[in-house]
Amino acid sequence: MIESNSPFYDAFKGILNTIDKNRVQELLTYMNTEAINFNLFKNNAFIERKFPFDIIPRIVSPSEFAYLEKGIQQRIYALNLFLEDVYGAQKILKDGIIPSEFVFSSKAYLPSFANTSVAKNIRVHISGIDLVKNSVGDGWVVLEDNIRVPSGVSYPLSLRMLTRKVFPEFFEKLPIQGVSDYPKKLEAAMDYVNTGGINVILTPGRYNSAFYEHSYLAKESGAILANGEDLVVEKDKVYLKTYNGKKARVGAIYRRLDDDALDPVEFHPDSLIGVPNITQAYRAGNVALMNSIGNGIADDKGIYYFVPAMIKYYMNEEPILQNAPTFLAFFEKDRNHILQNMRTLVIKDVAEAGGYGVVFGSQLTKSEREKLKDAIIAEPRRFIAQEVIEFYDIECLDEAGTFSPRKADLRMFSIYGEDIFVWPGGLTRFAMDPTSYIVNSSQGGGFKDTWVLKEQR
Amino acid sequence: MKVNFSYDFTLTFDEPVRNHHFCLRMVPYTNAIQTLLAWKLSLNDGVPYYETRDGFENHLVYGFLGKPHRALKATIEGEIELSPYVYHDKEPVELYLPHSTLAPLCEDVREFSRSLKLPVTDFRKAHFLTQLLYEQFRAIEEPKAKGLETFLLYKEGISQDFSHLLIALLRSNGIPARFVNGFIDGVNKTHTWVEAFMDGDWRGLDPQSGIFIHDEPYIKIAHGRDFSECQIHRGSYIGKRQHILEIMGRIERNEQ
Amino acid sequence: MILIPPQAAEHLYWMGRYIQRAESMTRLVIALFDKILDEDFEDAKAFYAKLGIELAYDSAQMFLRESVFNLEDASLYNTINMARENAILTRSHLSNRMFSRINALYLAYQTAKEERTVSLYWLEGTLKELDAIWGNFELSLVEAKESPLIQLGKVVERMDLNIRLYDSIEAALMDVEKLNSIAEKVRPNHKRVTLSSSNKFKTLQTINSVFEALTTTHES
Numbered sequence: 001m002i003e004s005n006s007p008f009y010d011a012f013k014g015i016l017n018t019i020d021k022n023r024v025q026e027l028l029t030y031m032n033t034e035a036i037n038f039n040l041f042k043n044n045a046f047i048e049r050k051f052p053f054d055i056i057p058r059i060v061s062p063s064e065f066a067y068l069e070k071g072i073q074q075r076i077y078a079l080n081l082f083l084e085d086v087y088g089a090q091k092i093l094k095d096g097i098i099p100s101e102f103v104f105s106s107k108a109y110l111p112s113f114a115n116t117s118v119a120k121n122i123r124v125h126i127s128g129i130d131l132v133k134n135s136v137g138d139g140w141v142v143l144e145d146n147i148r149v150p151s152g153v154s155y156p157l158s159l160r161m162l163t164r165k166v167f168p169e170f171f172e173k174l175p176i177q178g179v180s181d182y183p184k185k186l187e188a189a190m191d192y193v194n195t196g197g198i199n200v201i202l203t204p205g206r207y208n209s210a211f212y213e214h215s216y217l218a219k220e221s222g223a224i225l226a227n228g229e230d231l232v233v234e235k236d237k238v239y240l241k242t243y244n245g246k247k248a249r250v251g252a253i254y255r256r257l258d259d260d261a262l263d264p265v266e267f268h269p270d271s272l273i274g275v276p277n278i279t280q281a282y283r284a285g286n287v288a289l290m291n292s293i294g295n296g297i298a299d300d301k302g303i304y305y306f307v308p309a310m311i312k313y314y315m316n317e318e319p320i321l322q323n324a325p326t327f328l329a330f331f332e333k334d335r336n337h338i339l340q341n342m343r344t345l346v347i348k349d350v351a352e353a354g355g356y357g358v359v360f361g362s363q364l365t366k367s368e369r370e371k372l373k374d375a376i377i378a379e380p381r382r383f384i385a386q387e388v389i390e391f392y393d394i395e396c397l398d399e400a401g402t403f404s405p406r407k408a409d410l411r412m413f414s415i416y417g418e419d420i421f422v423w424p425g426g427l428t429r430f431a432m433d434p435t436s437y438i439v440n441s442s443q444g445g446g447f448k449d450t451w452v453l454k455e456q457r
Numbered sequence: 458m459k460v461n462f463s464y465d466f467t468l469t470f471d472e473p474v475r476n477h478h479f480c481l482r483m484v485p486y487t488n489a490i491q492t493l494l495a496w497k498l499s500l501n502d503g504v505p506y507y508e509t510r511d512g513f514e515n516h517l518v519y520g521f522l523g524k525p526h527r528a529l530k531a532t533i534e535g536e537i538e539l540s541p542y543v544y545h546d547k548e549p550v551e552l553y554l555p556h557s558t559l560a561p562l563c564e565d566v567r568e569f570s571r572s573l574k575l576p577v578t579d580f581r582k583a584h585f586l587t588q589l590l591y592e593q594f595r596a597i598e599e600p601k602a603k604g605l606e607t608f609l610l611y612k613e614g615i616s617q618d619f620s621h622l623l624i625a626l627l628r629s630n631g632i633p634a635r636f637v638n639g640f641i642d643g644v645n646k647t648h649t650w651v652e653a654f655m656d657g658d659w660r661g662l663d664p665q666s667g668i669f670i671h672d673e674p675y676i677k678i679a680h681g682r683d684f685s686e687c688q689i690h691r692g693s694y695i696g697k698r699q700h701i702l703e704i705m706g707r708i709e710r711n712e713q
Numbered sequence: 714m715i716l717i718p719p720q721a722a723e724h725l726y727w728m729g730r731y732i733q734r735a736e737s738m739t740r741l742v743i744a745l746f747d748k749i750l751d752e753d754f755e756d757a758k759a760f761y762a763k764l765g766i767e768l769a770y771d772s773a774q775m776f777l778r779e780s781v782f783n784l785e786d787a788s789l790y791n792t793i794n795m796a797r798e799n800a801i802l803t804r805s806h807l808s809n810r811m812f813s814r815i816n817a818l819y820l821a822y823q824t825a826k827e828e829r830t831v832s833l834y835w836l837e838g839t840l841k842e843l844d845a846i847w848g849n850f851e852l853s854l855v856e857a858k859e860s861p862l863i864q865l866g867k868v869v870e871r872m873d874l875n876i877r878l879y880d881s882i883e884a885a886l887m888d889v890e891k892l893n894s895i896a897e898k899v900r901p902n903h904k905r906v907t908l909s910s911s912n913k914f915k916t917l918q919t920i921n922s923v924f925e926a927l928t929t930t931h932e933s
Contacts, residue, residue: 033817034809035801087512090549105555112686114512198716206802218805225805230718233478234521236507243722243862243928244900246714264693265480265519276478276693280519283509 001135002405003392008059008174008453015169016056021401024055027166036158038209046207051155052446054396055163056403058410058428065177065452068140069422071321072129072412074311076420079147079298081314083123086297087114097313098306102330105381106303106350108296110259112266116283116293119193119252123292126150126186126254128411128427131321132391141324141389143409145299145307147291149256152427153413154213156449157182160425163449175454179425182413183220189417190223190252193288197251199223200240202231204257204273214256223254233277238287252288253278259293301350301384302328325387329380338376338385342369345385347376358438360388388437394448396430406430409439410450426450459494459711460674463534464640466689467703473525474696482638482679482689483533484508484516489544491677496535501528513548515679515687529690536711542661542670550654552682553633559602559683560624560636565609570629579632579655583662584669586626587651590619591667598646600701602684617684619664620649624683627653637661638687639677640706647689647704652680674708715858717806719928724802725859726924729866731796732815736843737874738789739836742780746833749773761787764877781831789839790822806859814846861898865924868892872920882910885920892923900927 003009037048060068085092086103093100103109128150130143160179164171190199201223203214218225224240231250232239239247255262261271266279281287297303305326308319327334327345338345342361349357364372376383393405408430413423428448429439439445466483487493498518500506506520522529556562573589575582595613605622608614620636627634633654641648650663650670661670679687690702717725745757750773757776761768766787770776781789797819804812818839825831850856850863872885872892889908896903906923908916 032820033813035804035812035816093549093551100549100551101555104549104552110512111552112512112681115510115514116512211801215801215804224716224718225721226718227720230720235505236509236519240716241719242715243717243719244715245929248714248716265478265691269691269693277480277519277521280480280507280509280517283511283517284507 001390001393002395003133003135003138006059008061011174012057012059012170015173019167019169021397023166024397027055027162030162030166031158034158034162035212036155037212039207039211052432053155053159054430054446054448055167056395056397057449057451058394058408058426060426060450060452062453062455065424067320068131068412069424071140071319072414072422073420074315074317074320075129075142075145075307076124076127076147076414076416078307078311078314079127079145080122080124080416082303082310083292083295083298084121085314087116087294092310092313095313097309098303099330102302102381103297106297106300108294108300110294110297113279113283113294117285118292119195119285119288122193122416123295124298125189125193125290125292125416127291127414127416128152129414130409130411132389132409135390135392139322141391142304142307142321143324143389144301145304146411147295147299149258149291150411150413151210151213151256152411152429152447153182153423154210154216155447156425156427158216159447159449170451174451175456177424177452177454179423182415182423182425183217185415185417185421185423186217186254187221187223189415189421190221190254190288190290192417193290194251195286195288197238197249197287198240199252199254200226200231200250202226202228202253202255202257202275204228204261208256210256217254228257228271228273228275231275231278233275233281236281236284236286238275238278238281250287252290254290259296262289262293301348302330302381305384324389327385329376329383329385334385335376335380338383339373341385342373344388346388347372347383347385350382350384360437361385362388391437394428394430396446396448404434406432406434407437407439408448424452426452458539458672458674459536460539460676461534461536461709461711462640462676463532463705463707464676465703465705466529466531468529468690468692469701469703470527470696471699472697473527474694475523475525477522477526477529477692477694478519479522479529479690479692479694480517480519481506481531482515482517482687483531484518484678485535485537485639486515486677486679488514488546488677490540490542492538494536494538496533498531498533501526501530511686513679513681513686515681529692537676539672539674539676541672542675543658545654545658550633553635553654554628554631556625556628557682557685559604559685560621560628561605562625562629563605565606566622566625566629569609570626575630579630579653582630583627583632583653583655583660586623587662587664587669588667590623590664594619594622594664596665616647616649616665620651621683623651623662623664627651635659635680636683636687637677637680638684638689639675639679640704640708641673641675642706642708645703645705647702648675648706649684650675674710676706676708717858717862721803721806722862722928723924724799725806725862726866726869728796728799728803728815729863730870731792731799731866732843732846732863733867733870734874735789735792735796736840736847737871737878738780738787738792739839739843741878742777742789743833743836743840745780746773746777749776760878777831777833777836778829781836782826782829790826793819793822803859806856808849808853808856810849811846811853811856814842814849818842818846861895864895865892865899865927868895869920869923873917876913876917876920880913882908882913882916885916886910892920896923896927903927 124147128146131140201218238250260267262274263279264271265276311319329335345361347359394408395403411427415421428450429445431439506518509517597613602617603614608618624634635652637650652659681687748756800815872888875881875884
């Protein structure tokens with residue numbers, strides 16, 4: 001279903017009808033020439049893939065953005081406080097708001113990093129909150145908080161840059177908020193937590209799916225793009241090696257590696273892309289890592305359930321943004337509900353990411369359903385279930401020039417520096433298949449730009 | 458009781474390695490029953506080291522040895538005040554209830570557990586299990602742990618295996634348990650034991666010797682949910698992986 | 714301090730080398746094409762044989778296809794691919810224009826390879842593109858700190874090819890001054906490179922070890 005009564009979208013379409021859509025070709029050529037792509041491995045072969053995009057943007061009205069901005073700021077603020085707490089005094093557990101067993105049995109909780117203080121008490125520097133707009137009641141619903149290593153910001157950023165060149169009409173006629181200051185905000189946030197030294201973006205390397213983004217952000221934010229091998233811990237500090245043998249002290253690292261790969265001394269000993277002993281320098285407070293180590297506990301699919309409670313607990317405020325109605329198999333009452341309503345629920349394995357481990361109960365055969373029931377009973381902590389949200393479609397324009405609706409979500413990015421900056425743009429992902437609800441790029445979804453409109457003078 | 462201690466750690470490589478970043482847990486823990494009064498650590502060739510603490514409050518010593526070397530040697534000497542092994546600390550005990558990777562509640566542990574007739578109170582259960590491990594399992598000298606499944610099958614393993622099995626059994630009986638790395642006098646390998654939380658206190662259990670530790674001189678270095686969180690040495694280096702770890706702990710009663 | 718990590722420096726250097734190699738190879742193929750038509754049909758075979766590469770063709774057109782697309786490592790296509798690969802790896806150090814020019818050239822070759830179309834006219838277009846890449850690079854301020862590394866690659870490759878392709882140590886020697894002035898920017902107070910004109914093999918070795926000598930990092 002497409003959201004009706006949207007004057008901004010009507011205005012967009014009015015303009016779209018007057019312009020030559022064949023110019024999309026020009027956009028494609030641009031994208032190709034700029035090598036705006038993502039990498040993937042298929043059948044053991046490395047493939048550079050163009051990120052499939054659609055020129056019709058999601059349009060967000062000024063009042064809607066103001067609401068989302070407030071809601072996201074509140075959410076990020078609470079998640080950050082939760083992480084500070086859960087790796088510190090653990091008040092929220094002692095006060096019984098979240099069952100401590102729930103946190104302690106999670107693989108994402110890293111007790112060996114408890115009591116590590118982080119620069120400026122910020123742990124959630126970069127976040128990507130995934131939302132959908134519910135076609136029932138028109139409300140925005142948060143599906144997932146991504147506060148470990150969220151990616152995707154470069155795609156709408158690059159698409160915007162190109163769309164402005166190819167289709168200036170929209171930017172002339174519609175009051176679209178600019179998005180190009182994202183890298184500058186990132187730079188400011190890095191400077192803010194920097195413990196002395198240069199800023200670095202740490203990439204897993206050329207073969208990572210988001211390597212383009214790493215390069216792009218480094219270039220635009222003035223940070224140095226480095227591989228693990230380029231960094232070294234000397235004494236108790238981190239340095240960037242340079243080709244002529246000199247070393248530059250590093251004060252902040254926007255790392256695009258998972259915790260597991262970050263340090264072979266501390267985590268996975270076989271990681272070749274990490275920096276040995278970087279975690280010790282971090283524990284000693286000699287370098288800021290963005291995001292902090294151990295954030296996984298806060299974007300755990302199970303902890304998600306408790307985010308509204310966190311907001312109330314830490315901030316004494318009502319949550320602005322709603323969660324999808326969620327049931328935790330961990331609680332007996334919820335578990336019974338799940339087991340009795342398998343057909344109407346989406347069941348998620350909390351250990352999986354990227355749209356994997358998501359099962360629609362309605363699509364299971366009887367025996368599959370029974371098998372899943374057994375798994376839930378055996379390991380209740382591992383599963384959550386959510387009611388299926390009928391979220392809005394957005395139109396896509398295909399090569400033949402026809403409009404067709406696709407399910408679409410919205411990832412909104414924010415940067416926590418001196419304050420929490422919610423980027424007035426976003427990555428709108430859509431399902432390639434008209435019947436699908438899964439929009440993840442790793443599962444073949446495409447993306448759109450997100451235009452946030454300004455109040456018109 | 459005041460004791461003097463010394464602890465030698467030697468990691469020997471078959472072939473020289475280089476670019477060795479290391480992180481050692483070898484400075485004794487400080488808590489209510491163990492106060493480190495004085496200590497001095499030296500590494501081979503005067504390699505400098507730096508200190509920090511992990512989330513368990515384990516003392517970490519880290520550094521870098523770049524040039525090719527066949528061994529990493531470290532010696533710590535010092536004086537420590539020990540009290541009877543009953544204490545509590547600020548860590549949440551619930552952290553030590555869920556099963557962990559090296560002390561899992563696998564089918565074999567479940568089955569073993571079902572075959573036992575356990576006494577009623579936590580205290581007696583812990584006592585019973587500690588004794589049982591001592592009587593039914595054999596300690597062997599090998600560099601690597603067997604893992605619980607093999608340990609249960611052949612009924613022999615190293616100190617680590619004893620501790621992990623006891624931890625898994627305690628936890629599955631609702632008793633929080635943590636893994637301890639440390640040393641006792643004259644034992645030339647890492648000694649590990651278990652702390653179990655009962656009646657408001659942590660108590661030491663040594664399943665390899667079958668004892669409830671009371672005022673025996675056990676010096677604790679580090680603890681964690683299992684071995685993976687309190688290894689004596691972790692490192693990354695260029696060279697072949699083969700190495701031997703030798704350890705010698707000495708504890709002497711300080712009569713003054 | 715010049716904030717370029719060791720690996721990035723190496724990629725910048727190799728990018729310079731591959732762009733230069735693409736240019737020299739293009740010129741060579743054009744020259745050999747003429748020779749095949751006008752002088753000696755076997756000439757290109759003999760020339761590639763000197764480089765240890767076996768090249769088979771039964772027409773001038775086939776020679777073009779083979780040398781441009783099909784020779785594994787030595788094809789022009791592969792050379793441009795390698796230039797582009799190094800550009801991808803160092804993209805955060807390059808101006809957008811520099812990067813997209815190299816990438817566009819690669820994409821054009823990729824399409825041409827799929828369609829198996831190549832002509833002398835096309836190769837002349839490649840030369841123009843390469844000129845534009847170098848020109849762009851000379852004018853750009855973005856790559857100021859990277860520029861000496863890329864230039865080093867360029868001059869080393871040119872010297873190397875002058876010796877290997879044309880047996881001309883003399884031509885290579887004419888670049889020594891330039892090499893030294895670039896090396897000075899890469900690493901101030903470096904040891905000057907001197908070449909003797911007698912031994913071809915030794916000269917090649919010296920030229921090809923310049924980058925390594927300038928960028929040796931000391932593990933402490």
